[in-house]
Amino acid sequence: MNHQGRSVLVLTNVSDVTADAVLRLLAERRVPVVRLDPGTDLHAGASLTAAYRTGSQRGTLRTSSRELDLTAVRSVWVRRPSPYQGPPHLDGQERRFAASQAFWGTGGVLASLPGAHYVNHPWHNRAAEHKPAQLATAQRCGFHVPDTLITDNADEAREFTARQADGAVYKPVWNTPYSVSGHAQAVWVREVRDHEITEAVTACPHMFQARVPKAFDTRLTAVGGRLFAARIDSPELDWRHRQDRMRCSPIDVPTPVAESVARYLAAFQLTFGAFDFAVTTEGTWYFLECNPNGQWAWQPTGITNGIALAIADQLERVHDQ
Template sequence: MTPRHRRPVLVLTNPYDVTADVVLRVLAHRRSPVVRLDPGTDLHTGASLTASFRTDGRRGTLRTPSRELDLTEVGAVWVRRASPYEGPADLDGQERRFAASQSVWGAGGILASLPGAHYVNHPWANRAAEHKPAQLAAAQRSGFAVPDTLVTNDPQEARDFVALQRAGAVYKPVWNTPYSVDGEPRAVWVRDVRAQEITDAVRACPHLFQARVPKAYDARVTAVGDRLFGVRIDSPDLDWRHRQDLMTCTPIAVPEPVARSVADYLGHFRLVFGAFDFAVTPDGSWSFLECNPNGQWAWQPPETTDRIAHALADELQRGPDA
């Protein structure tokens, strides 16, 4: 049996994931065995995945053009930013959709069921924690301060809610769905909204409206297990992601009540990693905005990025879960 700290780490991500590269360099320096796989594409370009289930146990093998991995030996799986399962490019229409669906349930099911592997995070935990209404419900239970929020496809409900917010209200999408205009990709940013702007088009789908927090600054808390890394974000924009070249980030301590709520929140969704966003008011109150269970973090100050990378490497070298 391979020692716990020497068991292979399986990293599921696309080849352009520079955030994953930061951690992989740490693992390489530690001489930790790593296999990188983008199942949505690699399984159509020379890689193969096999699993067998028998009364006397299970077996599994991942073969790539350069190596072979016994899946029962995998110590940890880092679920990062793998490409979607879209089916082989040489198939069309129904056949490609069928292959894509079978890949989700077949390959995705194998990779989510490795015996004893430590997942950061488990893909099903990620999926459960990605829904914003579920995040807000969990944040309330965990003791976070949560801005008044409405999710609705009723235009009048939306107008009435927005009109009641004394400090103003914002709109944000419930999911970052790819969107383009004339073939050019566009991002839907958080934006201020007034009651008179809300039209009956709201009926098309649920929209999220939220009381605007009179913030002094934003804060990001990156959680890796029980280790928290906080930064203060100062930006001229309502949504600091809009023009990141204009924002400044400074390491900041995480208040103990917030840290306790973070731990409770992670436990609720069975997450190891989470990227929490807060709005901090002039009196020092932290309001929960969202938690991305697979958020980016390598844009933070170099010392913070380095500490997060080492914390993730430590987590991935823990070995199989009990």
């Protein structure tokens, strides 16, 4: 097959400035790129067609400026596409129906392009987003994991938090949108004591974790076999809460941690992963979570540039089936 001119398909929203850093590199390399936000663009003039028959598959994506043969896509970067919400001129049941059909139809087509390399495949992203699956996989891959309880039983939650020598924290199992009086709220990691836990826990699963007596946090971004780690010093329990108060600097990755990262990525079939660790004064790295599609452009310039280059390299490569 002639790979000259095969395009990179980037699935992301129009406001995603992080993607621009990688797209500039691909432009410098003269790699053709098509950018699409399927949740919105396909209601604003773009169209998608796919056809299947015994022994062959074909498809076409048409935008205002391009016509893309879907069998000639070299790679797909699933960055931050908008949710499928249906055409804005519809409402109620009709819009919900259209949104569901788009999720399963458009999403299914874009996740099944023959010969394309995905960073990451959307189905692998979804599988890797579940925190219980993350913790179970982290254990199998050799990471240190804080004692964790996921429960909807208030008595078990109180018993667990009471016996943690260094205290316990609560964190949501998923970052569900939440608002109070119309204002969006973030649910941060917070300390929790046994007497604070009420029967409200029975409404849904809650995640409680032993507090790690950390010296600092680390964000480790993996792109294939390349690792980029930043030490994060912050007075906050959850450094994301007040990022203006944190300091970041590059840090080396211990060999055992690097080996566990490689096993973890392989287990979920991921090319990219944003790992968070709490590091103790003794130098033990405790796995907290891995966002398979985490943000990375907020880190020091050297790390950000390195990640952008590594992603561009992944997207530029040709992966034949």
